[in-house]
Amino acid sequence: MATQVEPKIAPSMLSSDFANLASEADRMVNFGADWLHMDIMDGHFVPNLTIGAPVIESLRKHTKAYLDCHLMVTNPLDYVDQLGKAGASGFTFHVEVSKDNWQELVKRIKSKGMRPGVALKPGTAVEEVYPLLEGENPVEMVLVMTVEPGFGGQKFMPDMMDKVRTLREKYPTLDIEVDGGLGPSTIDVAAAAGANCIVAGSSVFGAQEPAQVISLLRASVNMARITG
Numbered sequence: 001m002a003t004q005v006e007p008k009i010a011p012s013m014l015s016s017d018f019a020n021l022a023s024e025a026d027r028m029v030n031f032g033a034d035w036l037h038m039d040i041m042d043g044h045f046v047p048n049l050t051i052g053a054p055v056i057e058s059l060r061k062h063t064k065a066y067l068d069c070h071l072m073v074t075n076p077l078d079y080v081d082q083l084g085k086a087g088a089s090g091f092t093f094h095v096e097v098s099k100d101n102w103q104e105l106v107k108r109i110k111s112k113g114m115r116p117g118v119a120l121k122p123g124t125a126v127e128e129v130y131p132l133l134e135g136e137n138p139v140e141m142v143l144v145m146t147v148e149p150g151f152g153g154q155k156f157m158p159d160m161m162d163k164v165r166t167l168r169e170k171y172p173t174l175d176i177e178v179d180g181g182l183g184p185s186t187i188d189v190a191a192a193a194g195a196n197c198i199v200a201g202s203s204v205f206g207a208q209e210p211a212q213v214i215s216l217l218r219a220s221v222n223m224a225r226i227t228g
């Protein structure tokens with residue numbers, strides 16, 4: 001399915017050396033990353049605990065890069081003000097925990113100068129995000145999880161591509177992000193389905209030549225845009 005939207009390659013900083021986050025971020029930008037993907041986990045929505053606003057704030061002092069924050073937290077509303085102040089660029093919350101307050105969330109995220117996105121877990125039907133893409137204040141990106149959220153280094157779930165295809169057919173200009181198990185062996189399937197924002201952790205950080213992997217991911221998205 002051809003996409004009309006630009007590729008955005010976003011190394012997942014979860015796979016970086018957290019003790020050297022600023023230089024890891026610079027390294028990725030120099031290797032050609034468009035965005036830096038920041039996994040914020042609360043140890044409750046997912047069984048892992050990572051970083052929060054203080055780390056985003058520290059990193060922001062060292063980089064101008066787009067910080068694509070994925071909130072794997074039970075109460076995303078609690079994080080909006082602090083992440084806005086910290087300098088986050090994108091704020092992607094999970095639909096599973098936002099059915100009752102997503103309109104308020106989206107408004108708040110935008111008012112803090114961030115770009116709103118919605119994520120869905122593998123077990124969540126794609127239809128769940130449709131309301132968030134309609135009306136006055138839609139989200140601007142959908143993140144289709146291709147692994148169970150919580151940890152890097154898991155196996156890509158090809159079954160999730162039906163969701164990507166369905167979204168791409170319905171929303172030709174939407175940013176559609178995929179996250180989990182993406183790398184040289186899985187990118188073509190995701191790009192062909194219509195994903196344009198590609199999160200990749202272990203395949204980039206574990207590569208001998210991360211720049212080559214980033215460029216290969218971009219080339220695959222671009223190829224799908226041309227060939228449809």
Ligand SMILES: O=C(CO)[C@@H](O)[C@H](O)COP(=O)(O)O
Binds near residue numbers: 015070151179
């Ligand atoms: O959100 C997550 C995991 O919950 C991801 O961003 C992972 O960090 C991706 O890592 P790889 O699967 O690419 O190693």
